[in-house]
Amino acid sequence: MRKNFLISFVVMASLMFGASFAMAQDLTLGLKGEPTSLDPHFHNVTSNNQMALYIFDKLVRQDARQKLQPGLAESWKPVNDTTWEFNLRKGVTFHDGSPFTAEDVKFTLERIPNVPNSPSSFTFAVASIKEVEIVDPHTIRIHTELPSPLMPRNFAAFNIVSKKAAEGMTTADFNSGKAAIGTGPYKLVEWARGDKIVYERNDNYWGEKLAWEKIIVRPISNDGTRVAALKSGDVDLINFVPPADVKHLGETKGLNLSKSSSTRLIYLHLDSDRDETPMITDNAGNKIKNPMKDVRVRKAISKAINRPAIAARIMEGLAIPAAQMLPDGYEGTSPNLKPEAYDPKGAKALLAEAGYPEGFKITIHGPNDRYVNDGDIAQAIAQMLTKVGIKTEVNTMPKAVYFGKASALEFSLMLVGWATDTGEHSNCIGSLLHTYDKEKGFGASNRGRYSNAIVDQKMEEALVTVDPAKHNQLLIEAVEIGMGEVGIVPIHYQVNVWGTKKGLSYNGRTDGYTLPHEIKAQ
Numbered sequence: 001m002r003k004n005f006l007i008s009f010v011v012m013a014s015l016m017f018g019a020s021f022a023m024a025q026d027l028t029l030g031l032k033g034e035p036t037s038l039d040p041h042f043h044n045v046t047s048n049n050q051m052a053l054y055i056f057d058k059l060v061r062q063d064a065r066q067k068l069q070p071g072l073a074e075s076w077k078p079v080n081d082t083t084w085e086f087n088l089r090k091g092v093t094f095h096d097g098s099p100f101t102a103e104d105v106k107f108t109l110e111r112i113p114n115v116p117n118s119p120s121s122f123t124f125a126v127a128s129i130k131e132v133e134i135v136d137p138h139t140i141r142i143h144t145e146l147p148s149p150l151m152p153r154n155f156a157a158f159n160i161v162s163k164k165a166a167e168g169m170t171t172a173d174f175n176s177g178k179a180a181i182g183t184g185p186y187k188l189v190e191w192a193r194g195d196k197i198v199y200e201r202n203d204n205y206w207g208e209k210l211a212w213e214k215i216i217v218r219p220i221s222n223d224g225t226r227v228a229a230l231k232s233g234d235v236d237l238i239n240f241v242p243p244a245d246v247k248h249l250g251e252t253k254g255l256n257l258s259k260s261s262s263t264r265l266i267y268l269h270l271d272s273d274r275d276e277t278p279m280i281t282d283n284a285g286n287k288i289k290n291p292m293k294d295v296r297v298r299k300a301i302s303k304a305i306n307r308p309a310i311a312a313r314i315m316e317g318l319a320i321p322a323a324q325m326l327p328d329g330y331e332g333t334s335p336n337l338k339p340e341a342y343d344p345k346g347a348k349a350l351l352a353e354a355g356y357p358e359g360f361k362i363t364i365h366g367p368n369d370r371y372v373n374d375g376d377i378a379q380a381i382a383q384m385l386t387k388v389g390i391k392t393e394v395n396t397m398p399k400a401v402y403f404g405k406a407s408a409l410e411f412s413l414m415l416v417g418w419a420t421d422t423g424e425h426s427n428c429i430g431s432l433l434h435t436y437d438k439e440k441g442f443g444a445s446n447r448g449r450y451s452n453a454i455v456d457q458k459m460e461e462a463l464v465t466v467d468p469a470k471h472n473q474l475l476i477e478a479v480e481i482g483m484g485e486v487g488i489v490p491i492h493y494q495v496n497v498w499g500t501k502k503g504l505s506y507n508g509r510t511d512g513y514t515l516p517h518e519i520k521a522q
Helices: 002-016 046-055 102-114 151-155 171-176 223-232 243-250 295-303 307-314 344-353 374-387 399-407 425-433 453-463 468-484
Strands: 026-031 060-062 068-070 073-080 083-088 129-136 139-144 186-192 196-201 214-219 255-270 319-321 360-367 390-397 413-418 488-501 504-506 519-521
Touching (some): 243 255, 295 344, 307 374, 390 399, 425 468, 468 488
Antiparallel strands (some): 186 196
């Protein structure tokens, strides 16, 4: 009798205290962003890169603070100034059972710059490569014309695909699942666009033991709907908890919150290239020469923005005003740059000096379902610009529509976000400030087409400078020039918040990713 009682007690206790997680096999995630593709080389954007890590692996991993760790490469070393050797992990198989070898790495490196219609490619990470040499099935050497000290960091930006599964396949084949065969922790089961992505555990995964048998990702772009799904129990975790909901969710029984500072920069790209830009007129509605070609106008726009007010009121304290593309402390950040002070009088004076004493009309475009409070931020900036004489209208739209139009240069002033792939500044400079160069992969996300030959020269010199101090100084000089000329207008860095059911914990990442193998049952 006593034995039966003890068994019943243990069963009841497990049901009451966490069996839903400690013994559960399924996990449902309510995530703000849905990928535009499951081709890991098609679009260098956070929602895609995050989902790629469910299916695929990188040669070089990053931990939760974006420090480099071994991945599919167990180790790497420079053989000489222009050669890196990567020793590949043995015994790793793809989801279809085929072995991972150096052939897959070589195929991946050659595929990346040749993905058709990529709106923002990973070419920057492989542009320096002259030759890929396979030493043996688990050793590969990368030869470059010039020294490439950042190669391990660049290799942390992209995922490895299977030559057997992906050769001759298109981005559409990845989206259908036909080519979406990786070495990662989970296998793709189904992608029903707008509804769910279903993954099943890869029981042959080479890495850490996986707690969850099935992962269901539900894209929920609406903040209120995402919060409601967590509170009702429809999902087990949500990302990007809206700032307005942090306090009451933190006080809600049965829920946990976790926070992390991030490298996610929210900024403005402005068309500083074209003589005529599509979304600017004079106050009577007539087309005019593009005012934003004048650095004084760009500086006026920056001075007109009250960053502390946006951080405090719109982001409810979950943002840090930004002066450059990465927060203090990361490689290549300048100690001399401080967030632009709110100065509406100074903004008006600069506009008058540039020949626009009465201002002009402009439309700011942005997504309304991509970044935390993105639509509200765009509205706030529009009001601030209007106060200094730049009469600003707002046009926000779903990210699925927005990014295609932004990449096609249909806008003049754009609200965008950026999180570094590599955890240092050359990635930001090369993508956002370097002159657009499709062949080299530079400026791939430079939608304002800012261009300065000195910035380009210093960044490219940094990429081949082995001495760490000189490398860092060149990046600092490039950043200071680009920010001084307002190549972009930095607004703030997000502080990201995740919400989970009781019994789960998630250690937030600076890259903002939500990775199921890092979600723990308490």
